Amino acid sequence: MSGEDDSEIAGVGDIRMVRTFRVGAEGGLYPVNSSTAWTEGWNTATCARGRDHTPPDPGCRCGFYVYAHPSYALAQAPARQVMAVVAVHGALEAGTRGARAEKARIEAEFKADRKACDAMNGNAKDVCVEQAKGKEKVARAELDYKQDASERHRGKVAEAKADAQYAVAKEKCDDLQGEQKDVCVKDAKAAKARAEDDMKSARHSSN
Numbered sequence: 001m002s003g004e005d006d007s008e009i010a011g012v013g014d015i016r017m018v019r020t021f022r023v024g025a026e027g028g029l030y031p032v033n034s035s036t037a038w039t040e041g042w043n044t045a046t047c048a049r050g051r052d053h054t055p056p057d058p059g060c061r062c063g064f065y066v067y068a069h070p071s072y073a074l075a076q077a078p079a080r081q082v083m084a085v086v087a088v089h090g091a092l093e094a095g096t097r098g099a100r101a102e103k104a105r106i107e108a109e110f111k112a113d114r115k116a117c118d119a120m121n122g123n124a125k126d127v128c129v130e131q132a133k134g135k136e137k138v139a140r141a142e143l144d145y146k147q148d149a150s151e152r153h154r155g156k157v158a159e160a161k162a163d164a165q166y167a168v169a170k171e172k173c174d175d176l177q178g179e180q181k182d183v184c185v186k187d188a189k190a191a192k193a194r195a196e197d198d199m200k201s202a203r204h205s206s207n
């Protein structure tokens with residue numbers, strides 16, 4: 001098949017969203033309600049109800065579901081095995097937490113590690129969740145930077161990394177008590193302040 005839509009050129013107007021997939025036995029990535037794996041490059045939605053229209057039709061529920069934030073995607077049980085950042089293209093039906101799209105392409109995958117946290121308990125679980133959240137934020141920031149290698153996006157990557165490190169470090173302190181915990185929190189804050197100073201000086205030196 002060939003045509004205008006087979007272009008591999010990153011479209012200027014493409015929007016980046018997130019969604020989850022289940023992993024098939026052969027390793028393919030499947031939408032939860034579909035037996036059709038996504039392929040490399042642009043995937044085109046078809047109407048699952050077999051209606052004679054091009055998804056996303058406003059009066060139907062067809063189209064690739066994509067979300068504006070990983071937390072929305074993760075709320076869509078049970079397709080949580082793999083989180084991916086996808087670019088969407090063509091017709092879009094906007095919703096409150098995302099959109100239905102005609103065409104979509106996987107740009108980056110990262111395991112939805114939060115699923116693994118479900119098996120844990122207590123503070124280990126909290127630490128696990130913070131690590132997973134941080135990983136998602138860093139991955140998204142890195143994608144923005146890949147798309148537009150601006151100073152602002154570079155700063156966002158550094159910020160996401162520093163925030164994630166701080167959140168995890170602080171969460172780990174909950175394993176401690178009393179003075180040990182206070183010292184632990186103080187150390188985490190000091191590390192964050194150092195990271196912020198580094199970011200500031202990086203910004204200044206790039207002027």
Ligand SMILES: [Zn+2]
Pocket residue numbers: 047048049050051053055057060061062
């Ligand atoms: Zn339809």
